[in-house]
Amino acid sequence: MSTFAIGDIHGGLKALLQVLNKLEVTEEDTLIFVGDYVDGWSESAQVIEFLIRLSEEINCIFIKGNHDVWCQNWLKEEDVNAIWYMHGGKETMDSYEGFSADKIKQHVSFFEGMPLYHLDAENRLFLHAGYTSIHGVEREIFKENFYFDRTLWELALAMDRSIDKDHVIYPKRLQHYNEVYIGHTPTTNFGETVPMNAVNIWNVDTGAAFKGKVTGINIDTKAYYQSDNLPDLYPNEKGRNK
Template sequence: MRTLAIGDIHGGFRALKELMDKLQIRKDDQFIFLGDYVDGWSESAQVVQYLIALSENYNCTFIKGNHDVWCEHWLRLGEANAVWLEHGGQGTMKSYEAFDKANKKQHLEFFESMKLYHIDNQNRLFLHAGFTSMHGVENESHKENFYFDRTLWEMALTMDKRIQKNSELYPDRLKHYNEIYIGHTPTINYKITEPMHAINVWNVDTGAAFTGPLSAIDIDTKAIFQTDKVMEFYPDENGRNKN
């Protein structure tokens, strides 16, 4: 059985289908999606519809990202957050024009059922962005950090790799879990187009919303699977200009 962590999709439905083809998915595969399914390219609603169908036949865990929080709010109340509209929400709303009320209700239920984090039986943590509590995710007082925090990743990047986990210098936040898998901060910010590894943190957001590919990683073998640049699937679009 493979466990595959998949980075931020951001409405790139065509790229998602290519990634699944490249994965040559098997019936016993487990998928852990790290959030931000919507906002960016023009097929956000189609991505959600595909993932709902996928979950009916495969073992899927869906983590909630900040863009998913905004879209869920709109689906529930019909109110479009101004920040969301500036960060891809307009295109997501447009993608729903072909979807009826029943479809939207199903999608809302899908967003509502998403997890803020997941810990597997090997003590590996999966979440969209990060957390700040030195006592672990169960003690995080500000749940928004699960889908907005960048300090976890920034801390991991700046750590001296010679520091061992049993050292007093090793951050308490990182000691709780064998590995941590996140999205949210595109690796292309660092001019890298593959998932990045820092200490025990893996960042699988390779900038699909901008100029990067969509990526997945086999968390046991660390094999990486990637699509072409997502922008190449949507040559007449600009994607999401802001993070």
């Protein structure tokens, strides 16, 4: 019985299927997705449809990302965010062509049911982006930080490793959880194509929206499995490389 964290997908169904095949998932395993299922490559609606079916067979936890919030709002006919449209939203809108009203309602319900974070029995936290409260996620004032914040990851990267965890100046934000798994900020921004670890933060967004891969990581062994680079799987598309 294993638990895997799955990084950002961004409409790359082919990449997701590659990763799941490499993970060799069984019915006893748990998959924790850290968000951003849509926006980028051409199969966003198909990714959501597949994940709904997958959750009927495998124990899955689907964290909500910022792109998922934007897509949900559009599906509910509440808002077409201009930033969203330019950063993968158009491709997502196109992917829903031909979907029935009933099917779209099912997808909206799927998005609406996504938690903003998950804390497991081993005090490991999973969320899309980060949090800012020194008291932890339960006392985060602005819930949007769960899917927009980048300062948690920046803090972890900039940490002086010589500071003892019990020292008075050790950031309290980093003391609450044994490990934290995030996506949102591609590791490819830092020249890395694989998951990155800084202090107790694990970043599993390996740039699928752009020229990178979708990644799944075993949170106990830290063994990770990756798809091909997304542009190789969708050679006639640009993703978010614009």
